[in-house]
């Protein structure tokens with residue numbers, strides 16, 4: 570039986586494997602797409618040690634290192650995890666741990682057993698699902714502002730979304746871009762106050778409220794703009810102006826009618842906006858459905874809740890990478906790698922507790 574099964578072969582899973590090998594844990598990595606989202610990154614400029622590297626090349630390096638250290642990597646999609654641990658009563662001792670196991674089943678019906686699991690199934694960036702999105706992905710449509718850092722200088726950009734990630738992305742982009750629009754379907758941004766202040770005082774950023782992108786347009790090579798529609802298009806525009814003039818840039822200097830005019834221009838049905846780049850920041854969908862039946866606790870967004878050792882509320886199940894609850898992960902390779910290392914170290918401590926309770930016991934784990 571394996572000590573550990575790592576589900577996911579992205580940066581978090583592959584790093585967890587490298588560390589599991591260092592700890593001499595008999596383990597298996599089961600992953601759908603080798604490299605995960607990393608495969609999609611065209612040019613990584615912010616991963617230490619590499620001035621510039623493609624996601625595919627970095628994936629290959631991580632994979633080679635994991636295999637060289639002794640990791641076994643299986644391609645497959647996990648469809649079910651069964652908790653076969655006996656119910657431990659208060660009188661029973663931890664000796665029973667050696668008989669406990671989780672069983673992991675893959676799409677092709679194969680079954681694997683382990684005493685502990687690290688879930689590193691990442692997230693999938695939420696898509697807009699509008700025409701032009703797929704066609705121009707990587708050619709002006711992006712899902713990660715931090716990743717494109719040096720490619721938007723002097724450009725006109727739009728960030729789609731209204732929560733923290735969108736607001737932060739807009740502030741970040743404004744460091745180099747000439748103009749940044751935040752296109753948001755709601756009536757008020759939902760970011761942290763500290764970021765909202767930054768948006769308010771930043772003259773390069775303009776927020777288009779109550780607007781949705783209906784199409785991303787381009788010249789066949791790259792993005793040239795978007796088509797916008799007002800989500801209140803059926804409303805009388807005078808009303809809309811009254812409701813939202815407060816959110817317009819320099820609204821204090823606009824008369825009611827002027828505000829209406831600006832709104833009509835910005836958010837009338839099928840209005841167009843000329844742009845060089847579109848950043849879709851409408852959140853991610855964490856790959857956590859697998860552990861719902863086990864009762865693993867999640868936050869409201871479906872991200873896994875973990876303690877400082879990356880342990881979930883279910884003994885023996887750890888989580889690492891983009892899918893851990895907001896605050897621990899910044900959804901970047903460097904944080905996924907760090908969390909993967911930590912999860913493997915915590916799994917090692919968990920597995921060795923029985924044999925070395927003093928060294929690895931609860932009170933000694935924290936350094």
Ligand SMILES: Cc1cc2nc3c(=O)[nH]c(=O)nc-3n(C[C@H](O)[C@H](O)[C@H](O)COP(=O)(O)OP(=O)(O)OC[C@H]3O[C@@H](n4cnc5c(N)ncnc54)[C@H](O)[C@@H]3O)c2cc1C
Nearest residue numbers: 577578579581601602605606647691716890891900901902
């Ligand atoms: C286009 C793009 C560009 C990016 N550029 C950068 C950049 O320049 N710099 C940067 O730091 N970050 C960048 N990122 C973010 C970075 O790629 C992620 O933060 C990182 O990959 C997260 O690692 P992870 O291991 O947590 O998850 P992921 O990379 O999402 O990997 C998840 C793994 O789990 C597997 N999986 C999911 N479900 C199952 C299942 N049921 N069974 C088995 N396996 C499963 C997947 O197949 C995959 O192997 C970019 C992301 C994108 C999308």
